[in-house]
Amino acid sequence: MGLNVIDAKMLSKMFLAGAKNLEHKKEWINELNVFPVPDGDTGTNMSMTIMSAAKEVAAIENPDMISLAKAISSGSLRGARGNSGVILSQLFRGFTKVIREYDEINVAILASACDKAVETAYKAVMKPKEGTILTVAKGAAKRANDLAMAGERDLEKFISEVIKEAEVVLAQTPDMLPVLKQAGVVDSGGQGLVEVLKGGLDAFLGKELDLSIETAPKTISAEKGAMSSNIEAQANAEIKFCYCTQFLIMLNKTFNIKQEMDFKEYLSSIGDSIVVVADDEIVKVHVHTNDPGLAMQKALRYGALTTIIIENMRLERDEKVSDMMEKQMQSPELPSSISPDADSDAPAAEHKDTGFIAVSIGEGMNEIFRSLGVDYIIEGGQTMNPSTEDMLNAIEKINADNIFIFPNNKNIILAANQAKQLTKDKKIIVIPTKTVPQGITAIINYVPDISIEENEAVMTEEVQRVATGQVTYAVRDTMIDDKEIHQGDFMGIGDKGILSVGKDLQTVAFDMILEMMSEEYELISIYYGDIIKEEQAQKLADMVKAQFSSCDVELQFGGQPIYSYIVSAE
C-alpha cells in the first residue's frame, strides 16, 4: 500500500534531500567531464545552483506549495551557473509552474509537471543537443506520462520507475554523443539530474537523511564579490549607509516595469547598493540605507515580506576587514580585485552610455581587459563559472544605459543570457565569446561612434575569426578524438577538440599552435599562465616566430591558473 499524494512538506523534504545528494556526489560528477581537465565543473555548477534553491526552501518554516514552488524556482534561477546549472534551473522553473497550482500532488500532476519542466528547459537552450541532461529529462518525463496514462497511482512505484528510465536513458547518452563514448563516460549533467531524483526518492521512502542546509544570508556569490574588492578600500571606506537590508516581497500581483522602476527610484532616494530582482511572484530586494523601515514600508505596498535580514555594517566592518585579509592570505593564487578600482562601488559612479563586463581570471588577463576599457571584471572562467546573480550584481554596479557582457567561456553564456532577461532597466548585450582571446578581440572592435546594434554585429562577426587553443594537464586516463591521454599528460585543446597531447609542455603547446594555424592568420598571441616563467614562454614565442615568419607574435602575461598557455590566432 503506497502513498498516492505528496504535500508541500514532503516535497520540500524531497527537494532538500535531492539537493544534498547532488552536493555529495558533485566531485564524482565533475570527473565525468569529457575533457579530463583539472577544472571539470558540471557537478559543482549543478550543486551550487540547487543549493541556492535549497537555502531558500530551508528558510521556509511552514511550506505550502506556493511558497515552496517560488523558493525552488527563484532560488535556482538566481544561483544558476554553467550550462547544466541553467538547464537545471529551467527544469525546476517549469516543474514548479505546474505544482504551485495544487495543495497536494499526485501521479497525474507530477507527470504534467515533468512535461512542463522539459518544455521549459528545451526553450531555454538555443540549440538543444541530445545525449545531455535534456535527453535524460525528456526520457524521464515520457515515462512519467506513460505511467500516468496507464493508471499508475502508487507514487513509490511511479517515482522508482521514472528514475529507472532516467538511468536507462543516461546509459544511452554515450551512443548519442560520440565524445562521451570515446571518453567512456555518461553525460555528467544527466547524472546530476538522476542524483537529484534519487535523493528525492530516498526522502519519500523515509530514509534517515541529514537535511540541514545552511541558511546563511549571504550567498556564495555575494561573498565572492565582497571578498575580491580591495581590502584597504573597504577598511577606509566611509560607510554612508549603515544598514544592509535584504528581504523578499511575496507579490500580491505581478510587478510591472513601472512599479519596479518606481520602487528602485525610491530606494535610491534612501540608500545605495540597490539590487531589485523580480520574477512573477517574488522580488528580491537588497539596499544599504540608514532607515530600513522606510524600505520595508514601501515594499509592503506590493506584497508580504519575508526573509528579512538587516545587518549593521558599521559594527561589522572591522570584523569583515580582518576576515577578508585572512581569506586573501589563504588564497594567494586568487588575488586582487573584481572591480577595476575601489571606487566602482560608489553610488555616484559617473553615468555613461555604455559599459563593459568581462569574465576573466588571472592578474595579467584582468589587467588587459581593464586597459581595454572593461568597467567590471567578474572573476571566473572554466575553473569557476559565475552565476546569474554574479552577473546581476555586476550589472547593478555599472551606471550605464547599455552594458556589453563578454562571458569568455561557452559554459557562461547561458548565465549571461539569463541575467540579460532578468535585467529590465538597462540594455544588456551578450557577445557570445567562448574564450578569453575572443573576448579581447570583441572589445578591441568596439567603436564608440557607431550604434549598439552595429557594434554587436561587428563584434560577433570578428569573434568568429579568432582561433583559440589552451594548454592544460589531464586528470585521468581517457581517449578523446582518437588520442590516447594519460593522467598527467599535457593537452592542447582547440575550439573543436584536442589538438595535441604529450609529456612535454612546450612541445604540446607548439604542436597545438601548428594545428591551429591556417594561412589567413596574421597575429598569434600567447598568454602565459601563473606558473609559467617568462623565459620559458619567450622560448615558445621564439619557436612560433621562427615557424611563422609572416605572422606577428605577441607574448603577454595572463597569469591564469590551470591553463599554462592560452593562445589565439587571428
Added chain:
Amino acid sequence: MSKIAIVTDSNSGITQTEAKELGIHVLPMPFMIDGETYYEEITLSQDEFYKRLAQNADISTSQPSPESVMQLWDGLLKEYDEIVHIPMSSGLSGSCQTASMLAQDYDGKVHVVNNQRISVTQKRSVYDAIELVRTGKNGSEIKSVLEVDKFNSSIYIMIDTLYYLKKGGRITPAAAALGTLLRLKPVLQIQGEKLDAFAKARTVNQAKSIMINAIKSDIEKRFGGISPENQMYLAIAHTQNEEAAKEFKDEVQEQFPDYSVVAVDPLSLSVSCHIGPGSLAVTCCKKLN
C-alpha cells in the same frame, strides 16, 4: 570678371611644381627640427623628415609666419583682384585664424576659407576652387561654397605605432583610451576638426576593413548614399608606406566599383610628425554639385 589667385599651404600635399602647373600658390609649412627651421618641400624633403623622425629628433610644427603670408598676398594682389586662401584645418593649426586676422586689413580682397580640411581633402578643396574660378564665381562665393561643403569629407588613418602619438600630445583625450598593454593598430579619424581616436584593431587587415567599412558608412549615412549618381573622390594616403598604400588602393577600389580611387599620396608632414611612419589612410570627399 575679377581675376582670382588661389593660395594654399604645403599641407595640401601640392608640390611647388604642381602648383606652377595649376597656376596656384603654395606656402611652405615651417618645421622646427632640433631648434632649426625648415620649410616643407623647400628645405625639407619627405625622406629627410622621416630620417630625422627616426633619429628621435625634436620636431615641432609651426604656422607660416604672418610676414611670409603677407608678402605672398601683397605680391599676388599686384597681379590679381582677389585671393582665395585655403589653409589647413583650423582644428589642427592656428594658420587659419592668423590668416583671417591678417585678411581684415585687405579690404575684402582676401577670402580665407575655413573649411577644416587637411592633406588629401585639402588638396581636393584646392581643385574645387580652381574649378569654381573657371565657372566665374567670385572670391566670396567660392569661400561660401567650400565652407558649406566643409563636413562632406572624412579621413581614416591606421597608425603603425602609438609611440609618436603619445610623444606628440596634439591628440584629443579620446586617444588616451588607446593606451593598452596589447600591441594594437589604432584607427584614427579626421572629421574636419581634430585627429581623433576611432577604433582599434589587432592586425593590419582588420584595420583596413574597419576603415573601408567606416567610409562606406559615411557615404551611406552622411554623404547621400553609394551610387554612380552621387560621386565621391576616394584617395589613399600614407606615411612612408607606399608599397602597402598601393596595395590598399586596389583593395579599396574593389570595394567601391562606382567610384574611382583617384590618388595615392603621402600624408602631409604636419600629420606625419604626430603619427610617425607606416600608416595607411583612406579619404573620401563628396564631389561638389
